[in-house]
Amino acid sequence: MSDFVMIIQEMLDTIGIDFRMDIVIDYLPFFLKGTLITIAVSAAGVIMGMILGLLVGMGKVAKLWIIRFPFICYINFFRGTPLLVQLFLIHFAVMPLILSETNTIASLVVTLSLNSAAYVAEIFRAGIKSIDKGQAEAAHSLGMNKIQVMRYVVLPQAFKRMIPPLGNEFIVLLKDSSLGAIIAAPELLYWGRAATGQYYRVWEPYLTVALIYLLLTLTLTYLLNYVERRLDTE
């Protein structure tokens, strides 16, 4: 143990707090590994959720009722049922149909992506709808076709308005990835539970895990605020 940790340990002991820094230190490599997996799973979930969400969002605003209907069902299902239930369904029922071996990380990523897509779809739809109709009319009156109007006029403005709700969605997704612990996907909380099992201690692992999650979400918040400021036209 480094001097710094020893000093903290002594302080804790002096004021009578029963907290074993050595457990945190012993498990640090596992927590780091778990953190990386949490980040990777969340990033994969965000990216796939965005792509899927864009498609679902476009499907939901289709003119034909028959095309719109399945997308509405999709959104209602994933927003209206608990994420944990979705995770169980996908991990224990759906994935075995596709993969021959169980892969907890794949199950977690698929569940997070599908779930997040339902929310992202609504964010996209609301963002595009929030842009004044006059913008598209002006662009059309200048001879732009539908794709150009979307690409150069509507989407850039809509995207800026989508950043705050998308940011919230990313943060929710990152925190929700901790449900992976229940199907033993080796993300951050999984290692917290492992440490608890090994040492029969609860404070040290769970508090450490909580602080790492906090660090991740605060960093994400800061990054999103930065992007938002950069896109300001003032």
Next chain:
Amino acid sequence: MISVKNLKKSFGSLEVLKDITIDILPQEVVVVIGPSGSGKSTFLRCLNLIESITDGQVLIEDVNITDKQTDINKIRTEVGMVFQQFNLFPHKTVLENITLPMITVRKWKRNAAESKALTLLEKVGLSDKADVYPDSLSGGQKQRVAIARALGMEPKVMLFDEPTSALDPEMVGEVLEVMKQLAQEGMTMVVVTHEMGFAKEVGDRVVFMDEGYVVEENKPAELFGNPQHERTQAFLSKIL
């Protein structure tokens, strides 16, 4: 230039344009007036198909714009439009607002588009505003940029949909001045407005619309001085 035959437009069961037939000649400035809800804005918006047409025909330089074979985007580059709410693109600078359609639609090179845009900004008196965002402009300046943006496509006709109605009174003059200059240069213009002074001074013909019909049309002096129709008289007595 523009030939409208038996144009009809309904929103659901609401008939907004009942039967409009009118010809607009090259280099003519036609001012459309009428009470609110008379369909004059809708009429203007049908001329470039921003509003779909329920029935009838609109020919622009002998091309039927409702024909499925017609490339409406190409027609729209020939028909510039200026809106009451300006509709500048807030995420683009003034210069980019003007060059965006030139580059994306006309496929001009950026340099050529920018120098053309700067010429247009000079024309509307806003050379110093090229690099600011629209949010920092006054209403009158925004509308002048919007006019420059429409002119960038080198249209043959310009449609003005109540271009000064959203402006503070002291800014109306600067926009009308630009429009007047445009008229003097021989631009064909269709202007929906409540500015009767502009109609009298610049208009070649004034069209009075009410309840989806063209009630009366004439030279400005005739229509304002000696309105023939009862409804025209009633409308003019209220506003003059």
